Amino acid sequence: MALTGEGPRVQAVLDPDVALAARGDSSAFERLYRLHVARIHSLARRMLGTHEADEVTQDIFVRTWQKLGQFRGESAFGTWLHRLAVNVVIERRRSFAIARERWSDDDSALDRATVPPARTDLAVDFEGAIAQLPPGACEIFVLHDVEGYKHREIAVLLGITAGTSKRQLHRARLLMRKHLGS
């Protein structure tokens, strides 16, 4: 089903609920929400923390609703939604101006920050340890190791160099070793 008279290729890949939602069907959009909310909320929770995750997740889906008319089906809807979500989350982090130093190439901010010593309860709480990473390292660890983005993609998303992304990822992994548990 095409959104706006697109070609056959688009018609072949477009989810019917996406097409319906793009035409204003909120029931179809709710189905899309329920299908994808867990992944989007998890992304927001890991990159922004529990307190912000609910609000940002809602913002992401509202933004998705507003932008659905631009979705042409060149990629899977889930991929498109996830990319939009990452942009919203990064935008939100920037607006909070979290740890402005984190993009410096010398990693000084990262060196000064430490993850608390491992305790038995934290050792098994890998998710909790992610949240305690220094902000820049946290973003890159989530994007690269959890979400599967490449360094060059992260560099574009965050406005940093691929080298900085690699260094921050390595530091994040070294810090996360303490929370692997036995």
Next chain:
Amino acid sequence: MTMQDAWTDRLSEYLDDELDAGERRELEAHLAGCAACTGTLGELTRVVDRARTLGSAPPREDLWNGVAARLGERREPWRVSFTLPQLAAASVLLAVVSGGAAWRLQTAWRPAPAAVARTAESTVAAAVDSQIDPRIEPVGLVDAQYDSAVADLQRALDKGRGHLDPATITLVRQNLTIIDRALEQARQAVVDDPGNSYLTSHLVETRRRKLDLLRRAAALAGETN
């Protein structure tokens, strides 16, 4: 930095297969004789494996009602809404466009209303204080009206061009070229991301700059004339 540190710092790249063949061989040779680096590599591998298998969890509370309540905010791609700072910038544009319209009606150039040269904030204040010429009928911010105002001002400038010195003409032309390029980029950016308030604000501001430049140049030509 010791040699071991140097190799330790490359372990993530090794793990992600981002070393070239030569570096990879050297690192593997080092690993064969370095228990510390081998241990670290094992731990890093476990971290990566763990991260890749993290599952997704839904929010504790159903957020749908909050989303559904805001679906009325939907905007079509060609429509924009304005925040307060954007309205301030838009008010400047409105004043300029209105000025252009008034000039068109009166068919004779007159000095720019003071409001045009003011900052956005002071223009808002001016509007509130009703200091904008009451004879000017406000016009909208749609492209046709903007383009019309630009065309009118451009004609006025062309008409008075002979009365400007060549250096001024060159300067105006160069600045218009720069602004037109910026305008095109701003328009494209808004098309790509119509919900982005910063881009919308930037487009409005760039348009204002073009009108302001044209208006000042046309005024100069008119005064010289």
